[in-house]
Amino acid sequence: xSEIALQVNFGLNIALLLxxxxxxxxxxxxxxxLAAILLMGMYSLASAVWLIVMDAADVAFTEAVVGAGISTxxxxxxxxxxxxxxxxxxxxxxxxxxxLVLGVGGLLVYAVxxxxxxxxxxxxxxxxxxxxxxxxxxxxxxxxxxxxxxxASYRGFDTLGETVVVFAAGIGVALMLGFGPRSNLPRAxxxxxxxxxxxxxxxxxxxxxxxxxxxxxxxHGDLGAGGGFQAGVIxxxxxxxxxxVFGLRGTIAALPVRAVRSVATMGVLLxxxxxxxxxxxxxxxxxxxxxxxxxxxxxxxxxxxxxxxxAHHWGQHFGIFFIELGVLLTVAATMVTxxxxxxxxxxxxxxxxx
Amino acid sequence: MVDxxxxxxxxxxxxxxxxxxxxxxxxxxxxxVYTRIHAASLxxxxxxxxxxxxxxxxxxxxxxxxxxxxxxxxxxxxxxxAANALANAAFSAGHTPRIGAFQIMKSLAAGEARSDTQRRxxxxxxxxxxP
Numbered sequence: 001x002s003e004i005a006l007q008v009n010f011g012l013n014i015a016l017l018l019x020x021x022x023x024x025x026x027x028x029x030x031x032x033x034l035a036a037i038l039l040m041g042m043y044s045l046a047s048a049v050w051l052i053v054m055d056a057a058d059v060a061f062t063e064a065v066v067g068a069g070i071s072t073x074x075x076x077x078x079x080x081x082x083x084x085x086x087x088x089x090x091x092x093x094x095x096x097x098x099x100l101v102l103g104v105g106g107l108l109v110y111a112v113x114x115x116x117x118x119x120x121x122x123x124x125x126x127x128x129x130x131x132x133x134x135x136x137x138x139x140x141x142x143x144x145x146x147x148x149x150x151x152a153s154y155r156g157f158d159t160l161g162e163t164v165v166v167f168a169a170g171i172g173v174a175l176m177l178g179f180g181p182r183s184n185l186p187r188a189x190x191x192x193x194x195x196x197x198x199x200x201x202x203x204x205x206x207x208x209x210x211x212x213x214x215x216x217x218x219x220h221g222d223l224g225a226g227g228g229f230q231a232g233v234i235x236x237x238x239x240x241x242x243x244x245v246f247g248l249r250g251t252i253a254a255l256p257v258r259a260v261r262s263v264a265t266m267g268v269l270l271x272x273x274x275x276x277x278x279x280x281x282x283x284x285x286x287x288x289x290x291x292x293x294x295x296x297x298x299x300x301x302x303x304x305x306x307x308x309x310x311a312h313h314w315g316q317h318f319g320i321f322f323i324e325l326g327v328l329l330t331v332a333a334t335m336v337t338x339x340x341x342x343x344x345x346x347x348x349x350x351x352x353x354x
Numbered sequence: 355m356v357d358x359x360x361x362x363x364x365x366x367x368x369x370x371x372x373x374x375x376x377x378x379x380x381x382x383x384x385x386x387v388y389t390r391i392h393a394a395s396l397x398x399x400x401x402x403x404x405x406x407x408x409x410x411x412x413x414x415x416x417x418x419x420x421x422x423x424x425x426x427x428x429x430x431x432x433x434x435x436a437a438n439a440l441a442n443a444a445f446s447a448g449h450t451p452r453i454g455a456f457q458i459m460k461s462l463a464a465g466e467a468r469s470d471t472q473r474r475x476x477x478x479x480x481x482x483x484x485p
Contacts, residue, residue, distance in 0.1 A: 198438045199438065
């Protein structure tokens with residue numbers, strides 16, 4: 001990268017970080033919960049742009065979808081539930097939190113000075129295990145995107161943990177708020193003769209495109225930025241948008257609460273099932289080289305560089321495919337479950353209109 | 355030739371950014387909800403169109419240009435729809451426009467309700483004034 005491009009990049013970083021600081025101050029200053037939620041969505045959008053500038057497109061996907069989209073919707077559902085007015089301001093109450101925030105912030109700024117320079121090839125993250133991942137991925141995994149190889153194969157066990165954490169979060173919300181509405185949903189308004197024709201037409205056009213894009217992100221994960229987590233949250237946006245525009249009743253008729261719940265469970269089961277299959281065929285847990293039993297392994301043509309035993313990488317490819325599918329199912333269904341939990345509870349309140 | 359295209363494309367990108375900035379100024383300066391929505395949505399769509407056109411000129415006839423075209427279609431679908439939804443919500447919530455034929459006709463038709471409308475307008479102002 002040329003000198004000018006580096007400077008432009010640096011300026012962009014500074015500008016975006018200043019925007020984040022400005023939005024953060026605005027969130028702290030506003031007394032309206034609604035404005036705070038919308039500002040938090042803006043904060044997520046700005047940080048997604050910043051992540052794009054930092055070349056972390058997959059993280060930016062997640063930040064934009066979850067931060068600016070799903071969590072804004074869920075938080076709006078939450079203030080519908082509690083019906084909170086503007087917050088009373090009492091400056092005595094803010095002293096202790098302010099001291100705490102300033103102290104922790106100061107510690108974090110102090111810690112930043114100890115970090116290696118961005119992109120430093122000699123830093124610990126790039127020198128030791130990271131470097132060996134970069135060197136060995138094409139031989140051992142055969143997937144062009146090293147991030148996917150590290151996430152899904154080398155550290156497949158960690159990713160299983162993350163998937164279970166997402167699943168557990170969904171279960172936690174469901175236990176507190178319910179899996180979704182059981183009865184007394186308000187009937188969705190008729191589709192004609194109201195103000196929302198434009199919105200309905202646009203949403204009808206966009207919902208399949210959003211789902212299609214989710215699958216693109218899912219199956220493109222081997223090659224570029226993407227994967228099960230990103231695709232899962234994007235896929236969850238489709239039913240959430242449907243519920244926002246057409247009413248929760250129609251969405252639940254199309255995607256029953258029970259089905260969403262079991263899909264979330266099936267994702268985790270699929271992921272850990274792949275690991276167990278690898279163990280049955282003689283490897284370790286999630287060791288995809290042993291995904292196929294030896295008899296099937298023998299029938300796979302060795303490919304161009306057939307000298308080592310696993311050089312065709314079929315096990316790795318199929319293993320990553322299945323576990324990413326499990327992540328997609330769990331993440332998407334969990335997001336929808338959380339949304340159903342909040343939106344369904346709001347619908348149970350008499351007089352609420354969601 | 356390529357340099358000229360890059361120059362024109364860069365100019366279009368800057369023009370789009372300036373148009374979006376103008377939209378921001380309009381959101382802060384315009385008197386009521388509807389004119390503000392108007393300012394934000396029109397300049398957003400126009401600015402995005404200019405930026406995408408500029409980027410397309412810079413990248414030439416490649417796959418990226420096709421993707422930029424798809425992004426343009428997406429923006430053209432969503433931004434006007436969002437503005438429509440916003441204006442709808444504002445109208446259902448009882449915000450009255452401060453200027454325009456609608457307001458004039460309303461105040462002519464209901465002369466005695468004028469004080470009521472004005473009161474509503476001031477409450478509008480409180481809600482929508484920038485912090």
